[in-house]
Amino acid sequence: MGRRRRTTLDESTPRQPLTPLVRPNGGSESELDEYIHMGEKPPEEDDLFDDIPEEESSEDEDAAIPSIERDTKLEEEIEQEKYIPLEKLIADVAETGTSLDPVRMYLRDIGRDPLLTADEELELAQRIEAGSRALAEFEKRTGIHFAPGENTVARFKHALNEIDRLGDPELISEMEEKLLDGKIAHQRLAQSNLRLVVSVAKRYIGRGLNFLDLIQEGNLGLLRAVDKFDHKLGFKFSTYATWWIRQAISRAIADQARTIRIPVHMVETINRQTRVQRNLQQELGREPSFEEIALEMDFLEPDDANRVRRAMRTGTELEPDVRRRMERAAAKVQKIQRLSQDPLSLNTPVGTEENSSLGDFIEDDSIPAPENSATIRLLQEQMGEILDQLGDREREVLVMRFGLKDGITRTLEDVGKQFNVTRERVRQIEAKALRKLRHPLRSRKLRDYLG
Known part of the structure; x- marks a missing residue:
């Protein structure tokens, strides 16, 4: 049996000029809120500081995504922005100070994918649904199960590769076309809404991630939206996808934007x-x-x-x-x-000329204040002059007993061993030297340093 040449995405989705999107009528706002938040499990806050465990990867990644409320005004604005010319979108991004060269290349690339009409959106969603049913049937018939958390496109690819490997003519004839068509429809629905991600991402510039990183994270949210979208509820895909894109970007900012990561x-x-x-x-x-x-x-x-x-x-x-x-x-x-509180680098520039850093203005507690250093130096000089008026042995005994040279005080016994005399003799020498220092002519030079 001859093998059929697979149709690629480019061959099944020819490049067309941009066409306006007809807005379909859908369900109520409350129904959409319930649909979006279905199955969410926000964390209990009472236990936040008991012990914060390391976050583990979960099969249900939705539970790990931060909960945000719908913003219907934002959804309407983004819906309108899908029709804005690319040059206007590039100009809007330029106003934020973002480097334009890679952004312009990316926007021109995604601009080749036409926007979808309501009928096209519905058709793609139905094809994805048919492909998902084929995936479930594939798992049931082959016993091959997909990895938890694997997205729909990856499952389509996995199933198609397994069909090739098994070489079962019946599987090939019954399932290959549905799986391939579901994969192509999934990619087409995602690619046609990439401008939606850009419109959302530009609103998060300046939050700690650069623009292209925001787009990348938003694209992951878009893929999740394609995976979970249910066309039978009658909602616009862009409305549903906007929420998922915002969720993914919010999570990325929370997870990556800080120098020290916070759960x-x-x-x-x-x-x-x-x-x-x-x-x-x-x-x-x-x-x-x-x-x-x-x-x-x-x-x-x-x-x-x-x-x-x-x-x-x-x-x-x-x-x-x-x-x-x-x-x-x-x-x-x-x-x-x-x-x-956000951490700051000591190398953060300060001032308009940026010739100083934050670290230049922070006191170093390990270094004495200049006035204290000057006072200590003068005290040492005065003490040296006074000690020079004592005999050699008297001076050495006081220096060793009070640690005037190295900061280490010594006992009478230690000093006695050094001079080969008894501790009582050292005490007598010390007492005599201190009496000399207490003489008014000598002691008045040191009174100013006493507290």
Whole structure:
């Protein structure tokens, strides 16, 4: 049996001029919200600081993506931007200070893929669905299972490679065409919406990732949207994909933009606390206390929170156990605030001419202040002049006993061994030398250095 030459993506999707997208009527906004957020499992915040474990890869990657709310205004703006000429889009990106050469090349490349009409979008979604059914049938008939988390395009490729390897004529005739068509439709739907990713990504410039990295992460979100899109619900694909693209970019910023990585669920908590603190500041007209923020963040059980609020209103004392729990909640707020601080490099340029760095303005605690250094040097000179008025043995005994040369003090016995005399003799020499130093003519030179 002769092998049929496979059709490539380029051959099945000829280059065409850009065509406008007809907006299909779809389901209600509330239904779309439920569809988008279906199966989400936001992390519990009460356990954030008990022990933060290392994040492990999960079969359900959706649970690891930070939860964000839909922005219908943004969705409408992005929908309109799909019709903006490429040069206008390039100019918009240039205003952000982004390097244009690689961006211009990328935008011109994706601009060759035509936008889809409503009918074309529906047809591609149906072909992807048929291909997905063929994938399920392939797994059932061959017993070959795909790796958890493997995206749909990778599964199509995997299945097609396995069909080639098995060489089963029945499998080839029944499934190869559906799998190949599903793969091509998946790629076409994704490629025709790459401009959607650019429109979303440009709104995140300046968040710690460069523009092309934002686009790359957004493209991954677009692929997830293609995998999960259900055309039977009647929603526009661009509306659904916008949410997934924003999710992927938000996760990348949370995961990669900081010098010191913070777990994604902690970034969500930091953002929530920032909003709470800002709202309380507007309501109270002052900076809220840690306790007030903790109450608003629901870091306490309802009963404890009611007791604390009642105590705040009446000015009464809290029970010891409630006070301890309140202190722990306030400490949690402080920890979150410390985590939210961005690290700064000591080499960060300072000033318009950038000829100084931040490190130049930070005090070095290991070096004495100039005035202290001058005082110590003068004291050493004065002490040296006074000690020179003593006998050699008296001077050496005081230097060794008080560590005037090396900072190491020695016992009477240690000094006695050095001079081969008894410790009592050393004590007598020391007492005589100190009496000489206490003479007003000598001691007045040192009084100014005494505290």
